[in-house]
Amino acid sequence: MKITDIAALPVGENPHHVDARVAYDTEHAMAVVITLQPGEELKKHITPVDVFFYVLEGTGVVEIGDEEEVVGRDMLVESPAKIPHRWFNRSDTIFRVLVVKVPKPTKGTQIL
Numbered sequence: 001m002k003i004t005d006i007a008a009l010p011v012g013e014n015p016h017h018v019d020a021r022v023a024y025d026t027e028h029a030m031a032v033v034i035t036l037q038p039g040e041e042l043k044k045h046i047t048p049v050d051v052f053f054y055v056l057e058g059t060g061v062v063e064i065g066d067e068e069e070v071v072g073r074d075m076l077v078e079s080p081a082k083i084p085h086r087w088f089n090r091s092d093t094i095f096r097v098l099v100v101k102v103p104k105p106t107k108g109t110q111i112l
Contacts, residue, residue: 004023004024006021006023006033009021009022009023009033012032015043015045015109015111016041016042016043018034018035018036018037018040018042019034019035019036019037020032020033020034020035021033023098025104026104027104028102028103028104029100029101029102029103029104030100030101030104030105031098031099031100031101032098032099032101033056033096033097033098033099034087034096034097034099035094035095035096036060036087036088036089036094036095036096036097037089037094038089038091038092038093038094039089039090040089041086041087041088041089042086042087042088043086043111043112044063044084044085044086044111044112045084045085045086045109045110045111045112046082046083046084046085046109046110046112047079047081047082047085047101047105047109047110048081048082048105048106048107048109048110049081049101049102049103049104049105050078050079050080050081050101050102051078051079051081051085051099051100051101051102052076052077052078052079052099052100052102053076053077053079053087053097053098053099053100054074054075054076054077054097054098054100055071055072055073055074055075055076055077055095055096055097055098056073056096056097056098057073057094057095057096058072058073058089058091058093058094058095058096059071059072059073059091059093059095060072060087060088060089060090060091060095060097061087061088061089061090062077062085062086062087062088063085063086063087063088064077064079064083064084064085065083065084065085084112
């Protein structure tokens with residue numbers, strides 16, 4: 001059994017310049033916990049694989065393609081491969097989301 005303390009993981013470098021911690025990384029899948037402070041957002045980007053997001057804490061806005069929705073804790077959002085997407089924290093509290101990429105991408109994320 002392996003148990004990971006997400007809070008103890010280092011913040012990884014990323015093009016969005018936000019708190020992103022790799023929680024799981026194998027040859028088959030990858031999971032990252034992203035924390036957005038009030039007013040922070042991710043740049044619009046495209047991932048080469050399907051992604052799903054599970055909201056852990058707070059309220060945020062997700063934009064996928066031409067759609068934009070407000071989502072909160074315990075909501076799951078699916079984002080198909082190669083569709084532009086991004087996240088916003090327009091609230092006054094922390095917003096945390098688990099990002100799961102399956103299969104693990106072999107190419108990097110494309111910032112738009």
